[in-house]
Amino acid sequence: MLNYFWFFLAALFEIAGCYAFWMWLRLGKSVWWIAPGLLSLSLFALLLTRVEAAYAGRAYAAYGGVYIVASLLWLGVIERARPLASNWLGAAFCLAGAGIILLGPRFASH
Numbered sequence: 625m626l627n628y629f630w631f632f633l634a635a636l637f638e639i640a641g642c643y644a645f646w647m648w649l650r651l652g653k654s655v656w657w658i659a660p661g662l663l664s665l666s667l668f669a670l671l672l673t674r675v676e677a678a679y680a681g682r683a684y685a686a687y688g689g690v691y692i693v694a695s696l697l698w699l700g701v702i703e704r705a706r707p708l709a710s711n712w713l714g715a716a717f718c719l720a721g722a723g724i725i726l727l728g729p730r731f732a733s734h
Contacts (some may be wrong), residue, residue, distance in 0.1 A: 627726060628677050631687050633696035634671040641665035643702070685687060689715075689722025 644661030647653040677683035693715045696707040 627677070627683075627686075629670055630674040631690035631722075633690060634668050635691045636689065637664045637671060638668040638691065639695060639698045641668060643698070659695060668709040677726070686726040689718035689720075689725075692718045 629693040641664030643662045644657045644664065648655055648657040648661075672683065672687060673686070677686070696711050696715055699705050699707055
């Protein structure tokens with residue numbers, strides 16, 4: 625369960641960092657938005673290393689499901705656009721997949 629906490633924090637910082645670049649390049653905000661964007665993306669990378677997984681690729685794959693949910697929450701809270709029911713259904717499938725990827729090795733027989 626602690627892995628999901630790290631995943632959620634990492635997603636928050638990844639989305640915030642990317643959004644800073646979005647604001648600069650797409651919304652015409654100051655180039656100074658790059659500084660907090662880079663800091664946020666650095667924190668994202670550091671936080672993702674906290675995940676308990678034997679392989680980085682498996683941790684990153686499982687993280688994808690959490691990232692999708694966090695992105696929809698960002699859409700609703702920060703961008704004030706309401707995610708569709710189909711968005712949440714897709715996100716639920718992605719979270720289920722993330723759980724299988726993360727926990728799957730524990731259930732595999734050798």
